[in-house]
Amino acid sequence: MSETLQKTPLHALHLELGARMVPFAGFDMPVQYPLGVLKEHLHTREQAGLFDVSHMGQIILRGSDAARALETLVPVDIIDLPQGMQRYAMFTNAQGGILDDLMVANLGNDTLFLVVNAACKDQDLAHLREHLAERCEILPLFEQRALLALQGPAAATVLQRLAPEVASMTFMQLRAINLLGHDCYVSRSGYTGEDGYEISVPTDAAEALARRLLAEPEVQPIGLGARDSLRLEAGLCLYGHDMNSTTTPIEASLLWAISKVRRADGARAGGFPGAERIFAQQQQGVPRKRVGLLPQERTPVREGADIVDAQGNTVGNVCSGGFGPTLGAPLAMGYVDNEHAALDTPLFALVRGKQVALKVSKMPFVAQRYYRG
């Protein structure tokens, strides 16, 4: 069963730590450790959690035309992305649908560093090669690099012990930093809503770095289960669930991620796949959009549940849902028809044939605590 699953460089460490492993995006990954999902979640919000996200794809684009070239695939300002900064982006298709979401950092020297989703990384690489091969070098680091995330209010205190210079970094900054004698890329970012770092580390140094961080008293290993509840409380999208190739950034409520300079009235308007449709949607509105949903009782409402109005008409469905340990209550995101998307609109989810009352709610559900200096 597990023969075909890939392993990250930390696989043996996960087993040693007593992780429960599950298949995820073709990898054998830790869903939880003996601490359990609830306590792992709460520990991350209270102290610091270490996540193995080495299954994600790291790709370098290099060349004097790399930024200009990448702009033809994403609705985001890459040309003016300052050196040492990272930005959220998405690959769009000709219909404006989202092929994947990603992080793009400017490493300087005409070099961009991309982090893409595990399940999409082969397809993303093919997409980049198809469209950008003539314009820049495309170097997948899938085998060469692992990715660790250290997240939580104690993350900065912990990582400073290895590299004091991380203290002055602010949210979405990225630097080349030597950790334990290895050249790493450290960004102050993450997927939990907390302050923290993501660390790109050479594969053969990953386990030593993970063990060093886990030796710190504030740090616990955290699995994919808590990663999901943390990102959901933070209102962050999970590709393949909260958006996909049939949802546009406008429908996914990700207009904020489309850089002003690339919008219809911007200096470099359009020039990415699906721009016409996305601009039309921005102007005319969309039939449905992603919203936050708070169940008004304790029943968790899960992905796929239909959403109905008071008359029982289907008006949408849940794309992510579960229980928020910090919120102490269930929470969800869903796509609903535009006329039902206003804050505080009462709706119902169908769970095991019963109606569970919902309220359209603002996100994040738990305040983000990024370090902005």
Next chain:
Amino acid sequence: MSELRFTEDHEWLRVESDGSVTVGITAYAQNALGDVVYVQLPELAHYDKGAEAATVESVKAASGIYMPLSGEVVAVNEALNDSPELVNEDPLAEGWFLRFIPANIDEVAALLDQDAYDRLIKANDDA
């Protein structure tokens, strides 16, 4: 207190002195489920054997609790409404789900005894 009986769905049953039968899930089951965050308890009504009487929601997923035998549910553990974590913390006692009057009490004795259930778990773990 009589000895426990078990089902292959990892539920335990205990015949009480009044002839009713208490049902919960085993330590093995709660561990496999992970942290329980919500329990939908059954109605006080008749359920056929195998019918989904209750639902347990863990942080990961929803799982059905099936009636081990046909019978009339006469009590539910209301404490689980406010403290679903009792299922994890004390599955064989405070974390019980329901009490029912079986249509045929003799069927209880035909379920797995402790030894047979332990063998089942061992076989699962070795698989």
